[in-house]
Amino acid sequence: MTATKSVIFSALVLALAATAGQASAKGCIKGAVVGGVAGHYAGHHAVAGAVAGCVVGRHMANKQAEAAAAAKQANPGSATGKPN
Template sequence: MTRLAPAVLIAAASALALASPASAKGCLKGAAVGAVAGHVAHHHAILGAAAGCAIGHHHAKHAVRR
């Protein structure tokens, strides 16, 4: 496991360096709601936040189209 840590750090650093700025419309609110819902549902706050962000972004995109 200790041999895996440097590889994970390098992968995370390269992902952050290559990431482009994204529009977070709807993501923050959705992530907050999803984290709370995920925490209540057997302590899956991170998974809930990721799903909530995706759903919130999707709803915000549809609101802009209307």
């Protein structure tokens, strides 16, 4: 049964990677893999862990992108390496 779950989880991750665009997948794939592994070891809930990991990964990626955009807007010269 464990081998079947591993195959299904791998297929799910590959399908998710194939269907998601690059911008919308930012953080999701990594989070899904980590969440899936954690869910598996925390009571055989790999799919639920993958979904939760994807959501958390997307949230963290969006948060990081917003922080980078705010930093760039606050100090635009530092992003190009030019002095102000």
